[in-house]
Amino acid sequence: MTKLYRKVILVLLSLGLLTGCWDGKTIEHMLYVSGLGIGYENEELVVYARFIELENVGKQEGGGGPSEDKPIWIAKGTGKTFDIATDDLYYTSQLPISWAHLGEIVITTEALKQDGIINEVMDVLNRYSETRSEVILHATKEELPLVAQGRPILGTSTWYSKVNNPYPVFRQFSLVRPITSRQYLIDQEEPGKVLDIPMLSLDKSKWQRGEEPHPTVEFGGSAFVYKGKFKGSLPVEEERGIRWMQEESQRVPLYLFNSKKDYASIVFTSPSVDITPEIKGEEVTVSVDVKVKGSIIENPFYQDEKTLEKDAEEEIKKQIKDTYKYALEKNIDVYQFAYHVYKKHPEKFKELGIEDKDWLKPETFENLNVQVSIVSSGKLKINK
Known part of the structure; x- marks a missing residue:
């Protein structure tokens, strides 16, 4: 009985060691940023962060309704620098924010005109451990809240949209090649190399869901940057x-x-x-x-x-x-x-x-x- 008693005690003690991390967090206890809009207003950087709804990322198999019925959650932060503007989001966040799933950045031409801002953004992304090096870069002439109204079609998640993943559409219909944060950091060091950043605009006339117009993001030309300085832009037809x-x-x-x-x-x-x-x-x-x-x-x-x-x-x-x-x-x-x-x-x-x-x-x-x-x-x- 003594040997059996000892074995039971050892088993119970070993089970206690397998209880997991005391400070572990489940995925629903985090907020996940999928996209950032960066603008410039009143001599400050303005950041709009778009968040992923996790139930919209996987394939929907009945129940819950299509993802276009669900609102897009966007938070706004402001600050003198890009880091201060993103930190401003923490003041109102109800849960910890994860940046590991950041897939795309849209920066306004007004922000690009401020010398050095895009290099400041790239510096933060390159230093911060959570962000990936394959973040897709876009520019826009439109107001960022308007661009954020662009919705994917047929109930797909924003995570699989043309904005987050432009490569499948580019392979079928090639306009201006997509550019990532990694490619930007490489090319900006090359003498004489002008960077071509695809631009986005919002179209409200080409798609509809039932009888209602369905706003979608479309390719709207290119913005050109050299050594962090905005050189100008060209529309699609030019x-x-x-x-x-x-x-x-x-x-x-x-x-x-x-x-x-x-x-x-x-x-x-x-x-x-x-x-x-x-x-x-x-x-x-x-x-x-x-x-x-x-x-x-x-x-x-x-x-x-x-x-x-x-x-x-x-x-x-x-x-x-x-x-x-x-x-x-x-x-x-x-x-x-x-x-x-x-x-x-x-x-x-x-x-x-x-x-x-x-x-x-x-x-x-x-x-x-x-x-x-x-x-x-x-x-x-x-x-x-």
């Missing part, structure tokens, strides 16, 4: 040339209109881009070669392959040149020609002081060659 100049583009549609009865649609994938700067004395010129392969999506007037290739080449050239012209009016190095000068002629880059002056001219972009190859006509022959 920056279509960027799609052909970024090798990350995976699927780019092109619509051809030669006359009222003569048109076609072609989808191109993964452009190959070669940028070659040349220096003669103090004059710098840049030549660009672009190669793309495409598949015909629409050809109702049975244009032949050579005609379509020629028309596509001319239209792509026009889009690339037009974007350069619009950007040049705002002194934006939209195709990062200065960075290519630095990579291929670093000594001349410093000698000519290219980093510190507006050196781009219309004639700087000297030569542009576009080569189009149609590799597929879909399920039909090209003339059928």
Whole structure:
């Protein structure tokens, strides 16, 4: 009996050691930030934090109603610096706040115009142990509370929205490549490299839920930043040339209109881009070669392959040149020609002081060659 008694005592003592952490917290006892909006008002930073409702993250299987019926919870903080503004959220928070699930940041152009603010934000994100390095960056011209009204569709969580995860839509319809906080920190150190931050706007006309308008966030152009300074922005219609100049583009549609009865649609994938700067004395010129392969999506007037290739080449050239012209009016190095000068002629880059002056001219972009190859006509022959 004595041995049995001792074994029982040992078992009871060992169970006492397995009771877990005394200060452990269950997931429902935390608040999880999924997105941040950063603005600038009355000489202070304003931060809007959007929180995840955990029941909306997983797949909904009956009960509770669709997530669009649930309100979006947003808290506002203000302060002289980004850290003070985020700490301001703690004064009214009812539970501890977790930053480990921060997925995206939207910063207003008004905030970007304040020199150094975006670098201040990146510094905090890079230092703080909870935040990840793959936070998606966006800019906007709209008021942040309005952007926050944009809702995902079909009951999906904001966690899986285009704002938090833009890559699936970018692979299907490539406009401006997404940028993360990690990529920003890397690229801002490169001489001559202008950062292109996708912009968001709010659309209230294209989607509806039942008979009610359903506001959604849409791509609204780009904001350009160099060394933490805002260089300007371009709307969507003025920056279509960027799609052909970024090798990350995976699927780019092109619509051809030669006359009222003569048109076609072609989808191109993964452009190959070669940028070659040349220096003669103090004059710098840049030549660009672009190669793309495409598949015909629409050809109702049975244009032949050579005609379509020629028309596509001319239209792509026009889009690339037009974007350069619009950007040049705002002194934006939209195709990062200065960075290519630095990579291929670093000594001349410093000698000519290219980093510190507006050196781009219309004639700087000297030569542009576009080569189009149609590799597929879909399920039909090209003339059928």
